Amino acid sequence: MAKKQARQSEKKSGGLEEALSIEALPITQGAHTFYVFVLDAKTLWSFVSISRRHDEKDEGYQRVLSNSRVDSAVKFIESGEPIPNSILLALEGATYNTETKKLVIPPGEDVGWVIDGQHRLAAAHMAAEQGKDIELCVVAFVDVDIQFQISQFITINREAKGVPTSLLYDLLKHLPGERKPAEIANERAAEIANVLRKRENSPFRDRIVVTSSPRRGSQLSITNFVRKLAPLVHPERGSLRVWTLQEQVGIIDNYYSGLKDAFPDQWALSENVFFQTIGFGAMMNIFEEVFASVFASKGRFRRSDVAEEFAKIASFDFKQWSSYGSGNKAEMEAAQDLRLDLSRAKAGDQSSPSIDLG
Structure with a gap:
């Protein structure tokens, strides 16, 4: 060979x-x-x-x-x-x-x-x-x-x-033996990354790098971005597969913008955990649950809605993740931390009695 x-x-x-x-x-x-x-x-x-x-x-x-x-x-x-x-x-x-x-x-x-x-x-x-x-x-x-x-x-x-991507996706099913669904998912994820890294006022603006190594805590490689986003836009089983490219871009943009608003102190750090491999991995691992929860309660997924969801755990200690190491296991453990705190916060909201002082 x-x-x-x-x-x-x-x-x-x-x-x-x-x-x-x-x-x-x-x-x-x-x-x-x-x-x-x-x-x-x-x-x-x-x-x-x-x-x-x-x-x-x-x-x-x-x-x-x-x-x-x-x-x-x-x-x-x-x-x-x-x-x-x-x-x-x-x-x-x-x-x-x-x-x-x-x-x-x-x-x-x-x-x-x-x-x-x-x-x-x-x-x-x-x-x-x-x-x-x-x-x-x-x-x-x-x-x-x-x-x-x-x-x-x-x-x-x-x-x-160009030809709309949605049309290309629709036509691909008529070409047996062409690109596999996983390849299509990777291409769509990369397309989203390229839009977000050039988009004015996006939290991803200039933070997704293509040709160089990312700076720790301030940038992500496009490879890492695609790794976590591709499953969400997979044309057969991705939770975001029914949305258009523009809508998918908006959803991910709102998700990270909401994080920025909910955790301003963490966002201001020179080594922002949300742009470290473990942090980005953890946030994307719980994305589907957050998206489903917010959409079910609000019927939408705005930046303010995401911020409100994470504001329930505004005091979350991200420093604990520094001892988890790296890799998929560490990302899963970090996501579980968030998941548990969100669940406890929601349970507390539901169990708190409502007092009418009126």
Whole structure:
């Protein structure tokens, strides 16, 4: 078995030792001309470069390469399925000969930058290394600046109107052998994480990190977030599966906003337990019970409703969790602490006599 490709987080550099001549079709749209051609994955991968974005650096624009996404695409290619989507490039110093109808890419490093399609290209490259080199459709702009490249990247990945996720989920049942429910749950959980970490005024704003290690007590890794949220949005058995993406985002946002209001002293600490692995795990372990309780009594799940629920145990001692260690067992024990205190608080409310002083 071929060695698994390491996760790539830095810039990927490529180049040509000698000029590459390719038959291409020029297309003009508005003020821009681009070129369409076909090239095998092995050759394409060898000369392109990829500028990857960092959480802490104001440079690059591509996301970090996801091994799981690449591995999935490799299997897709090896099964004989087509990848008709094009790879979008920005070429440096290339020239087009109208007589020969060939695009000539000059020798050198960084002569071509990937604007869109890095995961497809990486998967095709890996498949080629394993003996299945496929041809890829390529669309290339020539001598465009970084602002233009970023503009194209944003347009493709954010502003272009996509198919509603709910429709994709509904259609997947007609494609036997496609993504498993667990994979769909992970994708939905990651989608929620990406919305929340960019959402203004969300307690998760800039607290879910994708490309770097989280700071203890102030950030969560997207892996940890997805680990705990995916079961809740599982398309077959998740308690939040009947809600839309927007509603799921709102529910989780309100849940943590309510915690912030109920436990302001804990939230103000530099090492906020709610953003430690044990704390986040515990809070998500009791989420379904809290959601059911609040929704049953209020018929809604607002931030204020969550705060009111947890205000019943406002004096809860979170320091005791520091001795629990880590792992699923510790998260379960911490959740049980919360569960017991909430149960006692509710029992106390129900047993307290009501006195009419009126």
